[in-house]
Amino acid sequence: MHVPDGFIDAPTSAVTGVVATGALAVSLRGARRELGGTSRDGGTSRASEAERGGERAAPLAGLVAAFIFAVQMLNFPVAAGTSGHLLGGALAAILVGPYTGVLCVSVVLLMQGVLFADGGLTALGVNITDMAIVTTVVSYAVFRALLAVLPRKRRSVTIASFVAALVSVPAAAVAFTLIYAIGGTTDVSLGKVATAMIGVHVLIGIGEAVITALTVSAVIAVRPDLVHGARGLRQRLTLRSPTPGSARAGGAPVGALVDAPASAALTAPVTARTSRRALWVTGLVTSLVLAGFVSFYASSNPDGLEKVAHDKGIDQKTEQHATAGSPLADYDVKDISDARLSGGLAGVIGVGVTVVAGSAVFWAVRRRTTPAPGASDSAVSPVNTGL
Template sequence: MHVPDGFLDAPTSVATGVIAAGAVALSLRGARRELAGSAAAGPTAGAAGPGAERTAPLAGLTAAFIFAVQMLNFPVAAGTSGHLLGGALAAILVGPFTGVLCVSVVLLLQAIMFADGGLTALGTNITCMALVTVVVAHLVFRTLLRVLPAGRSTVTASAFVAALISVPASALFFTLLYAVGGTTDVPIGSVAAAMGGVHILIGIGEGVITALTVGAVIAVRPDLVHGARGLARPLKLKVGGELVDAPAAPAAAGPAPRSSRAVWFAGLAASLVLAGFVSFYASASPDGLEKVAVDHGIDRGAEEHAVADGPLADYGVSGVDDERLSVGLAGVIGVGVTAAVGTGVFLVVRRRESARSAQDEAAARESTAGHGKS
């Protein structure tokens, strides 16, 4: 479902447009690396140079695939049928950057060639359907892969959950945008409930189909599935009834752990823009829930929050008189604190992770050391 023109107000459209442009620029760079990486792991290794000239054909063909797979109808019951949205599938098959890029290109062409989705709403459409879907799916997928035991069925199960969550996440993000910049004051709480409920149902279908499709690809060409890179095991030979490592094992281990710094900074920048700039427009009127509460008198019994006198109370910095500045500052500070806490938790978790995997790696290196480098 593509958002048409006039659905969201101008500041929200501009803000999502900026986010979308940034996301596409970032994924252009990331996709080059991802598609070059698949050359190293795939059978054509060595034939291709650095990824620049691989990006356009492969990303273009993948976009064509997503475009085509959206035409594949899956019958549900009694004459109704649905189709794949493809965000999660793209994230798992070709990686998050290429996924964002391909879905964005599909949306762009749908907007200017098929008048599907408004031109001014293009940023909103890309943010909701390309960025949020792919990023959520990728994060859920990666997290599950890390937590669950490695194996083919884990990849399939993670693909199911990732696709299942990505659809309602996108719908809820759209509801959030609508709460910020909607042109009609509908009760946001019930809209969110309705959107979330419907999209969980859609998400189940999306999850099942995505998992089945990923499973089908893994069965034939596991090297093509970006999300299953770590699965390839070193080749073993049976010598004298005993399994030993093949002498010239190809670089089967997954790609070197990439720095998540780019993702981190992009997320932080987007949050800061949203919090510092867009929040002013949002807070001009009470949010939907507050409004419902006021209308129905629910908040009559509400007491002032314990930190009501705090420096950030009521989403404004006390001591700053300009309302716009105050709200923006509060948003920026809030994002900063959230990011700091989140990063801290992440670092602690990762340190424990890496301590564990370092032992595994050391053991693996010892076992391959005797066979020389490939």
Template sequence: MHVPDGFINAPVSVAAGVAAAAAVAVSLRGARRELGGPSQAEGSGGERTAPLAGLVAAFIFAVQMLNFPVAAGTSGHLLGGALAAILVGPYTGVLCVSVVLLMQGILFADGGLTALGVNITVMGVVTVVVSYAVFRGLLKVLPRTRRSVTVAAFAGALLSVPGAAAAFTAIYAVGGTTDVSIGKVFTAMVGVHVLIGIGEAAITAATVGAVIAVRPDLVHGARGLTTPLKLRVGGALVDAPAAAPAPVAARSTTKVWATGLVTALALAGFVSFYASASPDGLEKVAADKGIDAKAEEHAAKDSPLADYAVKDVADARLSGGLAGALGVGATVAVGSGVFWVVRRRRTAEPAAAEPSAV
């Protein structure tokens, strides 16, 4: 659902850019709490989340290269907002998707640069808000089990994709550059993205389920699953007094990080060659309804990695694989750097707030 340049007019693109910048600023502050530091480790898991966040961004980049068929002549791909929000938290999730979109726009000419604000708003903010609201709402009524986390993740991811399609339609209704029926665009966008949402939900649930099976402490959405012990007092059930938490040795994230990185490299470097070549949901609707009549060439069309291929490498399989691997590497490097800085600032804040001894 990467919106190219020329779909949305300049004033609305600027407004979307301002909204996206504000959302990223808010997310930076929220991510400091989610990523935490050593002083927030107990109970929050922040020191375990920080190394995972850059990897989540790289994994989303890799899986977005795997377009899957959803209808005749149409494909879809992961948006990733739900997956990121559930694994590392909603604020950090917005940042993960934003890093991915930035890398795709600058390096691969995927998603317009003037439309970056629109893409972050639609694919980052809306997907995270919708999916996490649904996810948390379901966890309040479902049994407090790991399976419930997977079920809630499926539902949240499923609804986040048509939610993003509806958000794009709303933006297009205000700032679209062609005169088309908004009702027809809404019906087509939401219809095809409901189908894409099924794939999004399956990928999200499978990934969350796999991580929670081996390291539930790394899943932000799975924290606090233990049901409080109940005691019967005077015929009524009451919560037992909370026991002091036993000290838990920090568990290394090295194996999980290495496994995730190898998986992302394999998906982007090898599996992506077999992805569907059909246009994705937005491209298909844009062509069918005439939304793309004023589409503009991408400013980075001459990038050495434009269109997910390495320039001057003739073999298509090798060219695409190298581009995918380079994209994963660049995303994990930039993402990890961003989250390291965010976590460092969060760790430094308490120390700066302490009064100096006299």
């Protein structure tokens, strides 16, 4: 859904640029809380579980951006002559938090626009507003609303992730239609544009939902303490005696049910065998394989916006990208004739640049935080959850 130069007029593009800038400023402040472990009460109390979780998850934020970049290269067919790709707002918001999620997707869009001529530079504000802000805000609101009514289990996080991602894509299509209604450069029936955009992006949303749910489920399976959306959940746990006939285990009667933080109790048994470094390396290797190899087999059909733009005539004033002549334009490395090698190398470079840029941003965000005095990140004793 990358909007090219020329779709939206200059005044509207400028306004969305201001909106995007303001949202990024707010996201930077919010990301400091999500990633840095800063206490909201002036540092007088012990760091909360969520804040400690943010400190543990901070190194993964750059990886999330790189993973989104890689998966966005994997266009999947959704209808005759149309393809779709991950937007990533829901995935980022659930894994690392909504504020950090906005920054993750924005980093991806910036790298794509500057290095790969994907998404217009004058339309960068439009793309950040639509693909980063709208998808993240809508998906996280839906995600939290569902968690409030679903059973407090791991499966509920996956289900809520699926629905939130599904809703976020047509929401972005609606947002684009509204922006086009205000500043579109061609005279096209908005009813037809809205119908076509929403219709095809509902189908794309299904793919987005599957990718998001599978990814969130995979991370929860090994390190649920690093999933922002799983923090704060409490679930009933059975505390079992380590020896037969013992009357108490962990300060509670055998078989007693107590409330415990899910992201603490559920993760203790798996943390020892799945370190953050191992998870980070696995995620990076997966991203490199997806972008460097699997992307060659992605659908070559135009994505939903490109297809609608061509069919409805809203691409009549599309302008050439300012970096169309760059060495990596269109995800190909200049002067390499082999298509497989050229595209794969461009994907690998993109993942590398994005993980470095994203990590630098989030490292800087953490550097600007002030840890709460007396904050503790002590390990939680393993508890048999019975799951």
